[in-house]
Amino acid sequence: MSQPLRTLDHTLTQRSYRTRNTLRADHSSHGQNRICRGVGNRQVVCGAQRAAPAHNACAAEPPALRLCPDRTSRWRHPIVPKSRPSVLLAVLLPTSILCGCSTTTYNPDLPTGAAAYDTIPAIVPAPTTYAIRAKDVLTLRVFGEPEVSQDELRVDDAGLIQVPLIGTVKAAGRxxxxxxxxxxxxxxxxxLRNPQVAVSVKQATPSFVSVEGEVEKPGVYEIDGRSTLLSAxxxxxxxxxxxxxxxxVVFRTIxxxxxxxxxxxxxIRTGIDPDPMILDGDVVMVGYSTTRGFWQDLLKTAPLLNAFSLAATR
Incomplete structure (x- = not known):
């Protein structure tokens, strides 16, 4: 055999030997250390990448491009987490519905329409005289008798006043x-013989109405003598x-x-029904709308849903 042919045969033998060694290494490796056959001058590692030499081009390859087959599974690719806005929506929507539960119970037996105005009149006649109430302050004058006269007589919660020499006198409602x-x-x-007595109201106690339920600022508010439901x-x-x-709903005790x-x-706002009068001690309760409350809660949670969606996609 000539020298050129001998050299060619030796070269083919070495390549065949290296190929067999590469296949053995491929079949004998397991788990995260399995090596795929080289493609050109590149080497790719399935699963976790082993420490590669500095000249190995696989070290600089992005993880998303490291795709390689093996004999036990199909082509593998990195698992990319997907956003689940539908899951967030399914969690937050029931929460908003539960938060919007009504705090009042509908009572179908309450008078409405004309029957409501029979109970709580739209117009209360203006009194010709002032009826004294509890906590009012009165002044008592007895001509020529300074010991009996009183600059301040406070009406107690029971509606009574204490007058010198006489004792208890009912004042409330009169x-x-x-x-x-x-x-x-x-x-x-x-x-006394022929006493001259004068009683006057020095300070009238203010009137109050309680407004509760679905209003911006529930509380107890002072009103004048001719207040209405809209003004309350x-x-x-x-x-x-x-x-x-x-x-x-308006509650009144007389x-x-x-x-x-x-x-x-x-x-009432549009003038179809009259605006009922509100008296001292009345309680006004504004009801809750479940439908309107649900949409209001949904609008409030919309920015939170957007924030979760953006966070999930990053």
Whole structure:
């Protein structure tokens, strides 16, 4: 055999030997140390990459491009987490619905429409005299008798006042003239001859209304003697966006008798129904709309959903 042919045969033998060694290494490797057959001058590692020589081009290859087959599985690729906005929505929507549960119970037996105005009149006649109430401050003058006269007589919670020489006198629910007549009669019976008595109101206690439910600022507010339902709600800075305007309930107690009626604030605002009068001690309750409350809660949680979606896609 000539020298050129011998050299060619030796070269082919060495290449065949290196190829067999590469195949053995491929079949004998397992798990994360398995090596794929080289492609050209590049070497790719399936699973976790082994420490590669500095000249190995696989070390600089992005993880997303390291795709290689083996004999036990199909082509493998890195697992990229996917965002799940639908899962977040499924979690947050029931939460918003539960947060929007009504705090009041609908009572179908409450009078509405014309029956409501029979219970809570739209117009209360203006009194010709002032009826004294608990916590009012009165002034008592008895001509020529400074010991009996009083600059301040406070009406207690029971509606009574204490008059010198006489004792207890009922004042609540009566006007000043009636009280003066009673004091004059009692003083004339046992103590004074022809007494001259004058009673006046020095300080009237303010009137209050309680506004609760779906208003911006629930609380107790001072009102004047001729306040209405609209003005009472306006003092609480109007209903909220989730208020049920067709369910505004007014509670009133007169002579220890409770009265309740339901009004439609929409009809009152547009002038279809009259604006009922509100008296001292009334309680106004504005109902809650489940539907409007749900959409309000959904709008509030929308920015949170967007934030979760952006965080999940990063």
């Amino acid at each position: 006007d000043a003239q009636e009280i003066g007549s009673e004091i004059t009669g009692k003083l004339a019976q046992s103590y 709600i306006a003092r609480a800075e109007s209903p909220t966006a989730s208020a049920k305007l067709t369910e505004v 002579d220890q008798k409770s009265m309740v009626a339901r009004f439609d604030l929409k009809r």
